[in-house]
Amino acid sequence: MRKLCCTCIVLVMFFGLFAATAPELYQKGQEYQSKEDWYSAIEAYQEALKLNYAYGEVWFALAECSYATSQYELALNYLVSAEKYLSTSRDVLNLRGFALLGMENIDDAHTQFLQVLEEYPNDIQARFGLGELDLLDGKYSGAEKYYTEALKREGQNRKALLALALLSDKLGKTEAAHEYIKKALKYHSGSAEVHYFSGYIEAREGNLDIAEGYLRTAIILNGDYDKAYTLLASILFAEGRYQETIDICDYRISVDRNISLAWYLKGLSYRQLNNTDKAISALKSGLEIAPRDEVIRAALEMIVDESLELEDSQRTSLSLYHQKKGDEYDTLFYADQAKFEYLNALLLNPENTEARLSYANILEHAGFNEAYLSQLEFIQDQGFATQKMEDEIEALQTEMKVTIPKKWDVDTLYLDKNRWDVELFYTDSQIELLHAQVQEICAQRISSYMRSIPSVNLTVSESSSFSNAFKTAYLNKKDYFILLDFSETDREITINAELYSAKSGNLLNSYTVYRTGNDRFSIAILKFADLLLADLPEKGTIIDRNVSTVLIDLGTRDGVSVGDTFTIIKKGTLQQKATELGLSWSKNNELGTLTITNVGEEISEATAKKTGFYDVINIGDEIVLIKKSADDDSENTSAVNTKDTESEQQSFTLQKQAPVLYELIQSIAN
Incomplete structure (x- = not known):
């Protein structure tokens, strides 16, 4: 008993010594x-x-x-x-x-x-707060004033010095940015964070070797500084040192396997090394960790689309995701988003019957029965049509024996309706804090969606400058070119784009699409595409003629209605305006007018009326809308939408956008 008591006393004393x-x-x-x-x-x-x-x-x-x-x-x-x-x-x-x-x-x-x-x-923290408020509002000079006032009151304050360095860099005050960095390094040489931001600013200015040195110092000072490893990997990736990038990604993964962006950058590095299998494997791992990361998904699908055969089984699961996503939107009556997802599903796997049928149903609900039948016939040709579908196809084919395409013996599937050649330029020279190569991935995603728009042929290229983009677009005989800039934070994305004339190089319009919340990447891309399509001038072509009746390559999917009136312009003389969006032509090249009498989905009949004594209206002459039908009060049906998604969902352009700079300065430790 005495022995037991002694043991208890020893244990109490032992734990007492170590109880915090x-x-x-x-x-x-x-x-x-x-x-x-x-x-x-x-x-x-x-x-x-x-x-x-x-x-x-x-x-x-x-x-x-x-x-x-x-x-x-x-x-x-x-x-x-x-x-x-x-x-x-x-x-x-x-x-x-x-x-x-x-x-x-x-x-x-x-x-x-x-x-x-x-x-x-004299409180400096309150000034930091007011500075961040100005940053959030995009008032960089106002924010600079508050951080300068804070520095006057505490001349060696680390956050003030780093914030002013970042602001000066943003405002193009390169010398001032370097002066603030020098002071920060002088007073806080042992701070890993100071070396990190020094590296970040040098990287933004393209001084990657110097940036690498700062970041390696930051890692020496703090071996657990994951942000420094992240930026260092991005710099090595930008320099083309892909195996070293993979090594750092592997280290980060060994510390925490759930860092999805480490898997992402590892996958992109393997892509650059032409190791498609490892690239796909790494990106899949990243997507398993962050299944809602749309950029990782887009990168994976981009690699799959460019490297794997259509029959590859890996396409099936990726396609199924978009099919289910489309079904979710369809249930909520968001037809535009549902259509976008179904098209993504079909691009990955054209034989996805469920996705094609769902897409066909959207077309049918919008009143496009010819397009609906075309989708059903595709399913039939693949051997996947049910008996019910076979019966519906037969009924629709019988019903459409008297359509305009049948009457004029035109297969609209092979009709070339391309109006505009557009080149979309991105630059990947900048260092991204989240998703590397996101500029290219965004551009390719826009291009993928635009494949479904027959009136626009959009190609994607990389360019380092406006002059290079202009020259390339001009030599490629494009009509327009776009300079794209994509920026993101953890919670928000912004697409900034400028539309230029490829003939003159003049700026025609600018776009800013901001989005936060779920599915922000895909919805922002869809919105940008809609804005672009709304700006491109509308025109058509006469593709056949029978006495005074002409056939044009515009229909209800282009917004045409019975009673619409068009001017007929001599082939090859219709020009796009050099300094603004729109079309121009000489009065001498006006050949007459036409009025729509019978409208189909892709083509329409019209009665032509000549101008002058001689009838010189020919196949190939172009047409421009001059007057809508008095009875037409409908919206352009080519923009299928059964519900106002901008009012039902969150607006695409919220009142407050958090710039990347705001998040950077907010992250600086006090």
């Missing part, structure tokens, strides 16, 4: 927090609160960790408790402002920071 106190747990949490190991820090702080519930510093630290992991509402709750026990509330007020900003509660955040400055006029 609340202050010790707090210090442990601080160590984790300094390494950005937020979840271990949270665990330590929660243990500390079990020992001392009134520990104000712990409540505040929990709020900081919650803010860092984007749990802004939870951070606000923790701040309520912190405020009860802390003697000073300045830090609490500032962090509350940042949490409100994270929740996009802009007005309250602004009020909170101003309140701090009223009580503490």
Whole structure:
């Protein structure tokens, strides 16, 4: 018994020696927090609160960790408790402002920071907050003012120096950016974060060798600094050092197999090394980890489309994803998005009968029975038609014996309806913080969708400058060219594009499509394509004639209605305007007018009326709409949409866009 008691006493003394106190747990949490190991820090702080519930510093630290992991509402709750026990509330007020900003509660955040400055006029954290508010609003000069004021009050402040370096770089003040970096390195040479941002700015300026040196130093200072490994891998990838890129990706994966972007970059590196199997395997691994990452999916499908035979089984599963996605949209009556997904499914696997039938149903619901029949006949030709489908095909074929194509003996499937040749240019020279080669992937995704638009032939090329793009488009005899720029953060994407005349090089229009939320990548691409198509001038061609009746290559899918009137212009004389969107021609080349009398889906009949004494209207002459039918109050039916997706879903152009620069500066540790 005595022996047992002694043992118990020893055990109590043993565990007592090693039982951590609340202050010790707090210090442990601080160590984790300094390494950005937020979840271990949270665990330590929660243990500390079990020992001392009134520990104000712990409540505040929990709020900081919650803010860092984007749990802004939870951070606000923790701040309520912190405020009860802390003697000073300045830090609490500032962090509350940042949490409100994270929740996009802009007005309250602004009020909170101003309140701090009223009580503490020299507070720099409040100025950081006001600077971030200006960044969020795209007011870079205003943000620069607040960070400059902060630096005047604390001349060696790391965040102020780094923020001003990034802002100066953004505003094209290269010398100023380097001066701020020099100061940051002078005062904080042991900071891995300072070396990271130094490397980032050098990489943006194309100084990849110098950037690599800074990043390797950052890794030496902090071997767990994953952001530094990420950027270093991106730089090596941009330099064409693909095996080294793979090595770094493998290291990151060995630390955490769930880093989807490491698998992504590894896959792209294998693609550059022409190892298609390993590229596909790596991208599939990334997609398994992040199945909603549309860029990884688009990259995988791009490689599959360019390298695998149509019969390859890997196409089937990828196609099935888009089929199911299309079904989800169809259930919600979002016809445009459903159509987009079904077309993606069919591009990957043309024999996906379910996707083709669903796509056909959308066409039928829009009133395009000829196109609907064409899709059913494709299924029939593949040997997958059911008896019910066979009966429907037979009924439709009988019904369509008197259609305009049958009357004029025209197979609309082989009708060349291309109006415009457009070249889409992207540049991959910049360093991407998230998805490498995303410019190319976005451009290719747009191109894939535009394959379904017969009026536009869109090709994709890489270009390093406007002059190079203009020269290439001009020599390729294009009508228009587009300069594309894609930017993204963890939660948002923005497509910026400029449309130019390939004849004159003049800017014709600019587009900005912003999207956040689920499916933002695909929906933004669909919106951009719609904006582009709405801008391209409409024209048609006379493809046959019988006395005063002519056949034109426009129909209901092009928005044509009975009673519409067109001007007939001599073949080869219709020109696109050099300085604005639109068409121009000489009055001397006007041959007459035509009025639509019978409209089909792809082609229509019209009565032609000559201008002048001689009838010189011929096949191949072009037509331009001059007057819509008085009875036509419908929208262009080529834009199939059974529900207003912009009002039912989130708008494509929200009022606040968070620039990449905002997220970069927000991430700098205080």
